[in-house]
Amino acid sequence: MSTIIFLNGCASSGKTTVARAIQYLDHKPWLRFGLDTFMDMLPEQYTHLTSKSHDGYLSFKKDYNSFGSTLTMDMGPLGAEVFDQMPAIANILAHAGNNMIIDEVLLGDHKLKAYINALKDHTVYFIAIVCELVMMQKREHLRLDKPIGIVHDQILRVHDGLRTYDFTIDTSFISPFESAKLALDFIHKNDHPTAFKNLALLINETP
Numbered sequence: 001m002s003t004i005i006f007l008n009g010c011a012s013s014g015k016t017t018v019a020r021a022i023q024y025l026d027h028k029p030w031l032r033f034g035l036d037t038f039m040d041m042l043p044e045q046y047t048h049l050t051s052k053s054h055d056g057y058l059s060f061k062k063d064y065n066s067f068g069s070t071l072t073m074d075m076g077p078l079g080a081e082v083f084d085q086m087p088a089i090a091n092i093l094a095h096a097g098n099n100m101i102i103d104e105v106l107l108g109d110h111k112l113k114a115y116i117n118a119l120k121d122h123t124v125y126f127i128a129i130v131c132e133l134v135m136m137q138k139r140e141h142l143r144l145d146k147p148i149g150i151v152h153d154q155i156l157r158v159h160d161g162l163r164t165y166d167f168t169i170d171t172s173f174i175s176p177f178e179s180a181k182l183a184l185d186f187i188h189k190n191d192h193p194t195a196f197k198n199l200a201l202l203i204n205e206t207p
Contacts, residue, residue: 002094002122005030005183006102006115006196008163009129010154012139014171014179018129019101021180033090034103038082046078057082060147065156067133071149087111087118094122105154109161116200125187126195128159128168129179135172162202166193 005022007015019032039047046056057079060071075083094100106112136151167186169179 002097003099003187004090004094004102004119004122004124005100005187006104006124006126007129008104008106008126008158008165010131010136010158011105011150012136012143013129013131014139014176015103015129017176018169018171018179018183019103021176022101022183025177025180026184028099031093031098031100032103033086033093033100035083035086035105036103038086042082046076060150062149063153065152067152067155069149070153071147072153073150084111084114087114090115091118091122094119105158106163107154107157112162112199113203116196116203119196120200123193124196125183125190125193126164126166126199127183127186128163128165130159130168130170130172132170132172162199164195164198164202166190166195 005019007019009015016032016034016036019030019034023030023032042057046052047058056076058076059074061074063070063072090100090102102115104111104115133151133155136155140148140151167183169182171179174182
């Protein structure tokens with residue numbers, strides 16, 4: 001059985017830098033696994049706003065909400081063949097004895113349920129990464145690898161639905177290292193996280 005730190009939060013909330021800080025600070029090795037891991041495998045011309053994106057893995061739909069302009073990620077016909085396999089691949093790595101930090105953006109409950117079922121034999125710390133909107137907006141404008149508007153789309157959805165966490169970290173005004181220390185302190189003091197186990201009971205009771 002492996003230990004998994006599952007970070008869920010909006011794009012630009014700080015998940016990836018927190019995950020890297022955990023890898024740096026802790027005394028044992030952690031694999032970092034998440035959406036960006038799989039995004040980096042994709043042929044660029046079939047992603048984002050390129051000419052073949054609608055025929056490939058994912059594309060972005062432009063819209064507008066109360067926060068401003070939005071970009072919603074839509075899976076293309078090839079997308080499910082890759083991204084729906086993430087929970088099973090995470091389980092393969094964990095089953096082989098690897099401790100992991102999962103860096104995810106859960107929009108809706110379908111993928112969360114898949115992770116809960118796939119990782120049921122492992123110790124999972126389900127941690128929410130939250131951040132004030134204005135800080136995420138600033139970070140999004142400073143990033144060169146993501147289009148503008150994703151934060152406005154995800155902020156109302158990423159923590160909606162089946163979201164019972166073991167711990168929450170607000171990254172608005174603290175550094176990734178401070179955030180990582182909070183996560184590690186919680187984990188070292190709590191041997192038996194309950195969020196995934198309680199969610200597993202809930203989804204199995206739901207018709």
